[in-house]
Amino acid sequence: MATGAALQVNNMNVSYGESRVLFDASLTFPASAVSVIVGRNGAGKTTLLKAIAGFLKPGSGSVVLGGDEITGLRPYQVVRKGLKYIPQDKEVFSDLTVRENLELASYAMKDHDWSKVLRYFPKLQQLMHRKGAYLSGGERQMLMMGRAILGKTHVLLVDEPTEGLAPSIVQDLVAAFKQLASHCTLVLVEQNLAVARELADQLYLMKEGKVVAHLADRAGIESLAFEKDL
Amino acid sequence: MMRLLKTYGTILLVFAGVGVLRLALPGAFLIHVTIFSIYTMAFSFLMGRLGLVSFGQPAYMGIAAYGTGLYLHYFGTNPLLGMMVGIIAGVAFAGVIGGLFVRLSSSYFTLANLALCAIGFFVFQRALVHITRGDTGLWYLGRMERWPLLNFRDPDHFLTFALIVAAGIWIVVKGLDRSVFGAACLAVKANERKLQFLGYNTYRIKWLGFVMANSIAAVAGTLYAVYFGFVSPAIMDVLRAPEVVVVGLLGGVGSLYGPLIGTFVYIAMQDLVSAIFVYWELVVGTMLVLVMMAGERGIASLLESAPRLLRMRARHDRSSAG
Amino acid sequence: MSVPELAGTVVIGLAMSAIFFMLSVGLSLSYGLMRIVSLDQFLYYSVGAYMTYVVTSQAGNFWLGLLTGVIASCTLALTVEKSLYRRIYEKGVMFSMITSYGVLLVGIGAIKYIWGLVPRPVMTPIVGHVSLLGTTLPVYRFVVIGLAVVLYIGLRLFLERTIVGKAIRAGIEDVDKTEGLGIDVYRIFTLVFLLTAGLSALAGGIHAPLIMVDPHMGLKIIATAFMIVIIGGLGSIKGTVVSSLLIGQVMAFGFTIWAPAAEMAPFVIMLLVFLIRPTGLYGSQYLRR
Ligand SMILES: Nc1ncnc2c1ncn2[C@@H]1O[C@H](COP(=O)(O)OP(=O)(O)O)[C@@H](O)[C@H]1O
Numbered sequence: 122m123a124t125g126a127a128l129q130v131n132n133m134n135v136s137y138g139e140s141r142v143l144f145d146a147s148l149t150f151p152a153s154a155v156s157v158i159v160g161r162n163g164a165g166k167t168t169l170l171k172a173i174a175g176f177l178k179p180g181s182g183s184v185v186l187g188g189d190e191i192t193g194l195r196p197y198q199v200v201r202k203g204l205k206y207i208p209q210d211k212e213v214f215s216d217l218t219v220r221e222n223l224e225l226a227s228y229a230m231k232d233h234d235w236s237k238v239l240r241y242f243p244k245l246q247q248l249m250h251r252k253g254a255y256l257s258g259g260e261r262q263m264l265m266m267g268r269a270i271l272g273k274t275h276v277l278l279v280d281e282p283t284e285g286l287a288p289s290i291v292q293d294l295v296a297a298f299k300q301l302a303s304h305c306t307l308v309l310v311e312q313n314l315a316v317a318r319e320l321a322d323q324l325y326l327m328k329e330g331k332v333v334a335h336l337a338d339r340a341g342i343e344s345l346a347f348e349k350d351l
Numbered sequence: 352m353m354r355l356l357k358t359y360g361t362i363l364l365v366f367a368g369v370g371v372l373r374l375a376l377p378g379a380f381l382i383h384v385t386i387f388s389i390y391t392m393a394f395s396f397l398m399g400r401l402g403l404v405s406f407g408q409p410a411y412m413g414i415a416a417y418g419t420g421l422y423l424h425y426f427g428t429n430p431l432l433g434m435m436v437g438i439i440a441g442v443a444f445a446g447v448i449g450g451l452f453v454r455l456s457s458s459y460f461t462l463a464n465l466a467l468c469a470i471g472f473f474v475f476q477r478a479l480v481h482i483t484r485g486d487t488g489l490w491y492l493g494r495m496e497r498w499p500l501l502n503f504r505d506p507d508h509f510l511t512f513a514l515i516v517a518a519g520i521w522i523v524v525k526g527l528d529r530s531v532f533g534a535a536c537l538a539v540k541a542n543e544r545k546l547q548f549l550g551y552n553t554y555r556i557k558w559l560g561f562v563m564a565n566s567i568a569a570v571a572g573t574l575y576a577v578y579f580g581f582v583s584p585a586i587m588d589v590l591r592a593p594e595v596v597v598v599g600l601l602g603g604v605g606s607l608y609g610p611l612i613g614t615f616v617y618i619a620m621q622d623l624v625s626a627i628f629v630y631w632e633l634v635v636g637t638m639l640v641l642v643m644m645a646g647e648r649g650i651a652s653l654l655e656s657a658p659r660l661l662r663m664r665a666r667h668d669r670s671s672a673g
Numbered sequence: 674m675s676v677p678e679l680a681g682t683v684v685i686g687l688a689m690s691a692i693f694f695m696l697s698v699g700l701s702l703s704y705g706l707m708r709i710v711s712l713d714q715f716l717y718y719s720v721g722a723y724m725t726y727v728v729t730s731q732a733g734n735f736w737l738g739l740l741t742g743v744i745a746s747c748t749l750a751l752t753v754e755k756s757l758y759r760r761i762y763e764k765g766v767m768f769s770m771i772t773s774y775g776v777l778l779v780g781i782g783a784i785k786y787i788w789g790l791v792p793r794p795v796m797t798p799i800v801g802h803v804s805l806l807g808t809t810l811p812v813y814r815f816v817v818i819g820l821a822v823v824l825y826i827g828l829r830l831f832l833e834r835t836i837v838g839k840a841i842r843a844g845i846e847d848v849d850k851t852e853g854l855g856i857d858v859y860r861i862f863t864l865v866f867l868l869t870a871g872l873s874a875l876a877g878g879i880h881a882p883l884i885m886v887d888p889h890m891g892l893k894i895i896a897t898a899f900m901i902v903i904i905g906g907l908g909s910i911k912g913t914v915v916s917s918l919l920i921g922q923v924m925a926f927g928f929t930i931w932a933p934a935a936e937m938a939p940f941v942i943m944l945l946v947f948l949i950r951p952t953g954l955y956g957s958q959y960l961r962r
């Protein structure tokens with residue numbers, strides 16, 4: 122197997138009770154590259170990310186993070202190994218302020234230096250005392266990403282970050298992802314093909330719980346079209 | 352007719368079998384098993400078919416027992432009429448309380464029932480002491496009419512009567528399980544929200560199921576009332592509320608014969624244990640923890656599902672080998 | 674009702690509220706965070722009371738007894754948490770309720786075995802009285818009320834100012850997201866469980882001089898404690914405070930008017946609350962899992 126992989130998923134199967142939703146998924150995410158996973162709603166993208174992050178127990182298969190097997194670890198242990206997962210729902214703790222949200226991540230990761238966070242997401246500075254409940258979707262996404270990059274971060278899994286956001290905010294996020302890409306391995310689930318094409322170094326296509334295509338060259342990625350391929 | 356007998360014949364056979372055990376076992380034990388298994392059936396119906404766990408079942412049994420007891424103590428002497436009064440009281444009570452309680456989400460439902468039971472105990476022990484005579488209880492054993500064919504003071508008569516009642520209840524429950532209503536109950540248990548989306552009135556289904564289940568508890572209550580010829584607040588003691596939960600889980604909730612098997616094992620054990628050991632809480636508590644940790648499914652469903660499990664295991668082995 | 678009578682009743686009610694609060698706030702918090710209904714807390718309540726009884730009668734020091742009770746209960750709670758709850762947390766509310774009832778029963782059996790069935794009296798640690806609005810009231814009741822107020826303020830400060838408190842509040846909103854930050858939520862669960870056990874034990878010890886200590890004391894107070902939690906709304910501390918105050922007063926006035934009413938009234942209130950809000954006064958309907 123390739124040694125340059127930051128994260129590798131081998132033959133993963135996941136079921137919810139009786140219904141199986143992920144079939145033998147194998148994916149490789151090279152270090153310092155941006156990988157994008159695309160697929161229609163219900164294809165199993167979220168399920169894949171949750172299983173990698175330890176929130177779902179796979180029926181079989183393994184997850185290897187930088188040479189370490191992390192299959193079956195509890196989610197907090199996975200996080201402490203430097204693999205962060207940002208869920209799709211854009212929910213931050215609504216009763217806690219932005220500052221308190223960041224404090225919790227600092228406490229968990231033992232990293233109290235917020236300069237990096239504020240460099241990537243300067244807007245958070247003015248929002249420090251606002252409660253999560255009163256943030257906009259874009260602000261919540263930024264806060265979630267800010268929380269995630271505290272402490273060591275080798276791999277960042279982000280589930281549909283641009284879903285439901287205004288185009289100008291999407292552009293801000295894309296810029297932030299481009300900067301982040303030089304610090305860690307990014308794995309994005311993205312339905313917005315324009316964003317996917319702009320960011321992806323490689324791309325996986327999922328359909329009905331299976332990985333059906335892997336495009337590792339720019340030409341293939343550029344030619345991707347929604348109606349035709351998804 | 353043949354089809355009915357084929358469907359329900361097993362039930363008749365099982366309860367006839369319990370009757371035959373009388374040749375080897377004391378009548379009092381078998382009567383206790385029969386009545387308590389009816390009581391457990393009510394709990395099992397609630398939990399297994401509606402997903403409602405009640406920690407206050409003694410209340411529903413106790414109300415009916417008091418209905419019977421008050422009638423036989425103050426008004427009449429006909430035990431069958433007394434039982435009717437008790438059952439009507441129990442059903443009416445379940446109807447009113449059910450209307451309030453089945454709206455509650457599961458934790459609230461369980462705790463509200465616990466509170467209800469505590470209050471019921473208190474009402475019959477203290478608040479209505481002038482009528483119920485508190486802990487002294489109401490006595491009417493001598494007042495009950497006796498008939499040549501049905502003498503409630505004769506254990507064998509009573510056992511036969513109780514077994515027939517129990518078989519009747521099991522037939523009704525099995526019939527319900529096979530009906531549209533039974534399917535609706537299970538659907539509510541599995542996914543209530545989905546059913547609501549589809550436009551079903553899940554509240555009505557739950558209410559009806561709740562009333563049916565506690566009508567069964569009411570029957571158990573009236574049977575105890577005429578069997579002992581005496582009723583006291585002890586019947587709805589909140590301290591005994593967990594007992595039926597233990598027995599229900601021991602037999603496996605939702606299965607048809609679980610309540611009977613669980614009760615049989617539990618009462619046999621209790622009789623053996625309490626003969627040598629007075630701290631029954633130690634035994635019941637330990638059993639409860641062990642049963643839960645062992646996997647929630649109880650003895651009966653383990654027996655029922657063993658063949659299916661084996662088949663599934665075999666298939667799994669084949670598919671993973673291939 | 675005269676002014677002295679009124680003042681006396683209010684103070685008695687407040688002292689009851691104080692004990693109810695100590696007993697139910699932890700239950701509510703545990704439900705909010707771990708989605709468990711931990712009936713074994715009523716064992717720790719009894720253990721707290723019994724240890725207070727033992728130390729008070731043997732060594733003559735009530736406060737030392739209280740401390741012993743809290744330590745003993747927390748040790749017991751830690752054992753139960755480590756051996757059983759790790760498997761309970763994943764299974765949901767019903768499972769926890771039934772299993773913990775088993776633990777409670779075992780404990781009651783053990784208490785009966787050790788101390789027998791006879792109720793035991795505990796000496797009041799402070800025998801003085803104060804005059805207030807024309808009536809004399811035992812100082813001890815004011816101490817109880819004061820202690821509850823201190824605990825409430827302490828709990829609020831803990832939850833709002835400390836990082837662990839913030840993690841608890843975050844966990845009440847969403848356990849998975851809290852763990853997703855890299856926080857070992859099971860350690861926080863253990864902490865809240867012990868906090869609840871400590872508060873239950875304290876409630877038991879404090880309550881002991883006002884009642885008799887007996888093996889069934891835990892079972893006797895379950896219904897009231899849970900009515901308070903339910904009326905307030907599962908998972909809400911504010912709700913617990915409000916309903917403790919409400920039920921304390923209702924019971925105190927009930928006792929002075931018609932004793933049987935005192936035990937009935939909370940139930941009536943609970944039914945009324947259910948008619949209006951099926952999730953209690955401050956409970957969120959989204960708090961389910
Ligand atoms: N908690 C769940 N229980 C049962 N089925 C689920 C659950 N979550 C998702 N599914 C099912 O799994 C499949 C994949 O879902 P998901 O991973 O969320 O897809 P995607 O993120 O690609 O839209 C879907 O068919 C969905 O209905």
Ligand SMILES: [Mg+2]
Pocket residue numbers: 166167168209280
């Ligand atoms: Mg998704």
